Amino acid sequence: xxxxxxxxxxxxxxxxxxxxxxxxxxxxxxxxxxxxxxxxxxxxxxxxxxxxxxxxxxxxxxxxxxxxxxxxxxxxxxxxxxxxxxxxxxxxxxxxxxxxxxxxxxxxxxxxxxxxxxxxxxxxxxxxxxxxxxxxxxxxxxxxxxxxxxxxxxxxxxxxxxxxxxxxxxxxxxxxxxxxxxxxxxxxxxxxxxxxxxxxxxxxxxxxxxxxxxxxxxxxxxxxxxxxxxxxxxxxxxxxxxxxxxxxxxxxxxxxxxxxxxxxxxxxxxxxxxxxxxxxxxxxxxxxxxxxxxxxxxxxxxxxxxxxxxxxxxxxxxxxxxxxxxxxxxxxxxxxxxxxxxxxxxxxxxxxxxxxxxxxxxxxxxxxxxxxxxxxxxxxxxxxxxxxxxxxxxxxxxxxxxxxxxxxxxxxxxxxxxxxxxxxxxxxxxxxxxxxxxxxxxxxxxxxxxxxxxxxxxxxxxxxxxxxxxxxxxxxxxxxxxxxxxxxxxxxxxxxxxxxxxxxxxxxxxxxxxxxxxxxxxxxxxxxxxxxxxxxxxxxxxxxxxxxxxxxxxxxxxxxxxxxxxxxxxxxxxxxxxxxxxxxxxxxxxxxxxxxxxxxxxxxxxxxxxxxxxxxxxxxxxxxxxxxxxxxxxxxxxxxxxxxxxxxxxxxxxxxxxxxxxxxxxxxxxxxxxxxxxxxxxxxxxxxxxxxxxxxxxxxxxxxxxxxxxxxxxxxxxxxxxxxxxxxxxxxxxxxxxxxxxxx
Ligand code: GLC
Numbered sequence: 001x002x003x004x005x006x007x008x009x010x011x012x013x014x015x016x017x018x019x020x021x022x023x024x025x026x027x028x029x030x031x032x033x034x035x036x037x038x039x040x041x042x043x044x045x046x047x048x049x050x051x052x053x054x055x056x057x058x059x060x061x062x063x064x065x066x067x068x069x070x071x072x073x074x075x076x077x078x079x080x081x082x083x084x085x086x087x088x089x090x091x092x093x094x095x096x097x098x099x100x101x102x103x104x105x106x107x108x109x110x111x112x113x114x115x116x117x118x119x120x121x122x123x124x125x126x127x128x129x130x131x132x133x134x135x136x137x138x139x140x141x142x143x144x145x146x147x148x149x150x151x152x153x154x155x156x157x158x159x160x161x162x163x164x165x166x167x168x169x170x171x172x173x174x175x176x177x178x179x180x181x182x183x184x185x186x187x188x189x190x191x192x193x194x195x196x197x198x199x200x201x202x203x204x205x206x207x208x209x210x211x212x213x214x215x216x217x218x219x220x221x222x223x224x225x226x227x228x229x230x231x232x233x234x235x236x237x238x239x240x241x242x243x244x245x246x247x248x249x250x251x252x253x254x255x256x257x258x259x260x261x262x263x264x265x266x267x268x269x270x271x272x273x274x275x276x277x278x279x280x281x282x283x284x285x286x287x288x289x290x291x292x293x294x295x296x297x298x299x300x301x302x303x304x305x306x307x308x309x310x311x312x313x314x315x316x317x318x319x320x321x322x323x324x325x326x327x328x329x330x331x332x333x334x335x336x337x338x339x340x341x342x343x344x345x346x347x348x349x350x351x352x353x354x355x356x357x358x359x360x361x362x363x364x365x366x367x368x369x370x371x372x373x374x375x376x377x378x379x380x381x382x383x384x385x386x387x388x389x390x391x392x393x394x395x396x397x398x399x400x401x402x403x404x405x406x407x408x409x410x411x412x413x414x415x416x417x418x419x420x421x422x423x424x425x426x427x428x429x430x431x432x433x434x435x436x437x438x439x440x441x442x443x444x445x446x447x448x449x450x451x452x453x454x455x456x457x458x459x460x461x462x463x464x465x466x467x468x469x470x471x472x473x474x475x476x477x478x479x480x481x482x483x484x485x486x487x488x489x490x491x492x493x494x495x496x497x498x499x500x501x502x503x504x505x506x507x508x509x510x511x512x513x514x515x516x517x518x519x520x521x522x523x524x525x526x527x528x529x530x531x532x533x534x535x536x537x538x539x540x541x542x543x544x545x546x547x548x549x550x551x552x553x554x555x556x557x558x559x560x561x562x563x564x565x566x567x568x569x570x571x572x573x574x575x576x577x578x579x580x581x582x583x584x585x586x587x588x589x590x591x592x593x594x595x596x597x598x599x600x601x602x603x604x605x606x607x608x609x610x611x612x613x614x615x616x617x618x619x620x621x622x623x624x625x626x627x628x629x630x631x632x633x634x635x636x637x638x639x640x641x642x643x644x645x646x647x648x649x650x651x652x653x654x655x656x657x658x659x660x661x662x663x664x665x666x667x668x669x670x671x672x673x674x675x676x677x678x679x680x681x682x683x684x685x686x687x688x689x690x691x692x693x694x695x696x697x698x699x700x701x702x703x704x705x706x707x708x709x710x711x712x713x714x715x716x717x718x719x720x721x722x723x724x725x726x727x728x729x730x731x732x733x734x735x736x737x738x739x740x741x742x743x744x
Pocket of ligand 1: 136262
């Protein structure tokens with residue numbers, strides 16, 4: 001046989017070989033055809049195996065068919081270190097240190113969807129590099145109470161802001177062939193009693209406040225998986241709640257993704273099977289409980305489910321729907337051979353971390369333009385507070401990370417200003433000197449034997465002798481602070497910071513308080529401290545991002561994604577007595593904690609406006625080192641029909657001496673409605689970059705959706721004809737103009 005004939009022979013055979021590629025492995029075929037083909041080849045045992053965990057964070061796939069395992073990983077702000085097969089403890093790999101990105105409240109505070117896309121792209125690249133198919137985030141639960149221990153993992157109090165910010169994050173991650181797992185669907189708005197909390201929420205509140213961000217992620221972001229919450233809703237666990245999963249997510253929204261339980265959120269087979277759950281993870285947590293060699297076989301969706309199908313209790317068709325969703329998720333991720341390769345702690349990721357952090361920092365107050373620090377005049381800087389030196393990437397629960405490095409605020413300030421001014425540090429107080437989570441240690445030794453008075457006296461002296469004081473206070477990732485599985489016990493700052501800041505500002509009026517936290521705190525001394533900044537948890541580049549803003553290299557442009565309440569009774573959840581709830585029972589008769597959401601839709605600034613309250617700082621507030629002037633808003637037409645839109649335009653001018661970004665906010669006010677409505681609701685925002693003296697006209701297109709409320713009786717969104725007002729604000733409390741228009 002000559003070589004020529006051999007080649008001809010092979011070419012002749014090629015089509016036959018070509019046909020041998022099964023449809024489910026042929027990426028040129030439509031996804032649904034591939035799913036059906038794979039499903040048709042699977043045994044009953046394989047179908048049941050694929051829908052539950054085989055290890056702490058993975059599910060088995062179908063080895064016989066070459067369908068790969070599905071690996072998941074936390075978390076919303078960085079890729080968790082590898083853990084041992086059945087453990088929460090880290091596996092002590094040496095190549096899984098990551099970029100810890102800023103907390104999601106910081107991302108929300110940028111009010112910049114481009115930052116959300118950059119964030120998603122960057123964290124998606126790290127998850128891809130670590131060969132994970134599902135990133136267990138982002139969280140978009142609503143900031144209903146400032147006490148929720150996981151507020152730092154979410155995107156604030158307003159459904160519209162969270163909706164606009166979650167979609168680009170989802171797209172950025174999934175462009176890497178990594179699925180998001182939007183969590184915790186739904187109503188997981190507190191950590192206290194998180195496994196038994198049973199929010200009692202009316203439909204209008206559910207649809208107007210708690211669903212929009214999830215709906216945007218599902219229907220606009222096309223998220224490939226969701227995570228059900230631990231809590232209940234109307235007596236049934238969220239992870240398999242028929243209303244949330246079957247009626248709304250898969251029904252009304254027509255979503256084709258896979259619902260993954262939270263870890264240990266499944267409590268029985270029948271409910272899970274019928275309640276729309278597709279994958280069970282984390283039951284009994286260590287995979288070995290239940291006295292079996294492999295407890296994963298005893299998962300609720302494992303042997304008990306297989307037996308139930310074999311004896312006819314459950315239909316195989318019901319199982320097939322779950323399997324289709326898991327196959328779809330696998331083919332969109334692990335079986336996509338064209339996925340990019342990802343990257344880990346790249347220079348781009350460092351830059352992204354620093355940029356997002358810098359854009360998210362919120363300048364809350366800046367009397368006498370104390371900031372930025374001008375080292376022509378300032379020659380001695382006092383840096384005070386444990387949060388200036390304490391690493392924050394470790395701890396806080398499942399979002400804890402093994403960061404490649406973490407630049408603390410003090411490090412960042414020394415690097416940026418240390419050659420122009422003397423920087424003197426004083427601890428001020430000892431809060432939490434520990435630094436370990438699931439085997440990851442910060443390596444810092446923050447032990448300090450001195451007494452509180454010695455520490456405070458030293459800080460007071462250092463403050464008195466300096467030209468300016470930068471007090472780094474706030475919270476940390478310890479229990480009952482910004483930490484999963486616990487809520488805070490009050491709004492106050494811990495460790496006696498309130499008394500200390502009063503002493504410090506008395507010793508030196510040129511004091512700035514930089515609050516390191518993921519959630520709001522009480523600031524009873526706010527009127528005495530000239531400068532106040534909200535600096536979040538900023539991840540690896542913390543110190544650099546903070547120094548960028550403190551030095552003036554970066555002009556702060558963040559705006560608050562939630563209200564800074566002065567007291568808890570300015571918050572509806574607490575004022576109307578719906579937290580933490582009262583004893584009740586679930587649909588199976590188990591003890592739960594009923595938590596009536598008596599405040600209804602009046603969450604955050606909606607409650608503040610309705611009750612004419614004055615919080616410490618309002619939703620949407622944030623200053624700049626420059627100033628902005630707003631012109632008069634105008635509308636393209638004064639009357640619109642339901643199928644038309646009206647364009648609201650407003651000129652904004654930078655009236656200061658340096659360039660800066662301003663977030664122009666559009667709120668809609670319904671002047672007359674058949675139901676009680678908030679004074680105004682956020683329905684648009686745009687971040688504009690302006691050079692000194694520059695003017696840009698910002699346009700908002702308003703359709704009937706922005707005018708609608710959810711009519712629970714008709715179960716649909718309704719825009720009632722009548723007068724509306726487009727209210728333009730630099731914050732929810734700083735209205736710069738408004739213009740009326742009518743819906744016919
Ligand atoms: C945790 C959290 C969830 C996390 C999961 C895996 O309990 O509630 O957000 O992704 O379990 O760690």
